[in-house]
Amino acid sequence: MTSTSTSTMLSLASAPPTASLSVHENLKGRLKLGGGSLSFNKEKANHFINTKSFSRISMVAAVKVSRFEGVTMAPPDPILGVSEAFKADNDEKKLNLGVGAYRTEELQPYVLNVVKKAENLMVERGENKEYLPIEGLAAFNKVTAELLFGASNPVIKEQRVATVQGLSGTGSLRLAAALIERYFPGAKVLISSPTWGNHKNIFNDARVPWSEYRYYDPKTVGLDFDGMIADIKAAPEGSFVLLHGCAHNPTGIDPTPEQWEKIADVIQEKNHIPFFDVAYQGFASGSLDADAGSVRLFAARGMELLVAQSYSKNLGLYAERIGAINVVCTSADATARVKSQLKRLARPMYSNPPIHGAKIVANVVGDPTLFNEWKAEMEMMAGRIKNVRQKLYDSLTAKDKSGKDWSFILKQIGMFSFTGLNKAQSDNMTNKWHVYMTKDGRISLAGLSLAKCEYLADAIIDSFHNIS
Ligand code: PLA
DSSP states (O other): OHHHHHHHHHHHHHSOHHHHHHHHHHHHHHHHHTTHHHHHHHHHHHHHEEEEEETTEEEEEEOOOOTTTTOOOOOOOTTHHHHHHHHHOOOTTOEEOSSOOOBOTTSOBOOOHHHHHHHHHHHHTTOOOOOOOTTOOHHHHHHHHHHHHOTTOHHHHTTOEEEEEEEHHHHHHHHHHHHHHHHSTTOOEEEEESOOTHHHHHHHHTTOOEEEEEOEETTTTEEOHHHHHHHHHHSOTTOEEEEESSSOTTTOOOOOHHHHHHHHHHHHHTTOEEEEEESOTTTSSSOHHHHTHHHHHHHHTTOOEEEEEEOTTTSOOGGGOEEEEEEEOSSHHHHHHHHHHHHHHHHHHHSSOOSHHHHHHHHHHTSHHHHHHHHHHHHHHHHHHHHHHHHHHHHHHHHOTTOOOOTHHHHOOSSEEEOOOOHHHHHHHHHTTOEEOOTTSEEEGGGOOGGGHHHHHHHHHHHHHHOO
């Protein structure tokens, strides 16, 4: 019926004005025969056809109006929209510190050598492009859970981890959100304030209610630990608590191991379920094991938990969309059932995941030689970020005569620095200095070179002191 009315509109719209009279008259006759379709068309037609009455006949003025007239323009994405604006800027001083994507000292994208080696292996072996099972590549799921928990972890030995390959970190979070929506209706997800902007979108789209817990204290430019604990305590029993496993985005501030223990205490006390987002394993400290410490600490307590993983950053596989969702349960039996439901949720969403990135990860993580080479390359990447962090701090301290303490930059870890610049100051960074960054004051140090640190320090000092 809808398609009939659409073609009706199109024929009216393309009819010459003189013809529209007879077309309309004819249609009226035909539409009467259509019964129910008449009232539908009349209602809808108001949006598409201007009708003027002249005595007994009505004249139709054809107007080409879209059926999508009610669709409003979406705002640009606060992170990925920054890259689009950067591309449109022709100034040669421009710097893209928006999205968290690793660049070389020459500010070029970097494909890891181990990735190239793994890809060569795949070509040599003449691997096919058949569909993967819904849960993804078995060899990938095995190594990814082992990388996260450690191969000898009891949760793996006892088959208590349901691992399903996802569309990178984002898709894995989305799948977990769908599981929460289906099996824990009404349960709330607590997210840190601030957090990665897309978390809110993910839970909104999955229709999972969320609220925020305090995390960042602008006064100390550090963790508001007491606020965090109080808010997790105050949440309804059985809530999900979203935690950044390491390298908190956007603040770069992580709890200490002692603080993680206290967070775990409160979560256990309140019967909450921890939900980790691990998008930067290996990027916070340069060590894969150290960066999985928070997740392993919770798992060692026998807690049930969820972990979304991403290989975008640590293996530089951004566009391959490779990651996983892991659900740790108390029994192997529950684990099998949870996995079956994750598959059931994935099938109508995207059917099954892409193979290329999964094979790369399986080849690199599953091969001792490539694995060691990967660790060295990751240390190199994490090391370069630490070097620019230090140089930026040195440049700010040398150039800024106001006595402001910039040492918070050195305390933050991971790809980002949360500068404390407000929206107006961030706008000045972009409009005057061609430094592209998110409006919350976050800069990606992975997109900065040693050579550009002084320029960036000038831009920050100007924006901080001259714009309120
Ligand atoms: N979780 C966190 C905390 C992230 O920062 C990101 C990526 C993801 C998940 C998802 O990454 P993935 O889907 O590629 O695996 N955050 C980036 C990119 C690096 C982005 O916004 O998509 C960022 O600039 O914040």
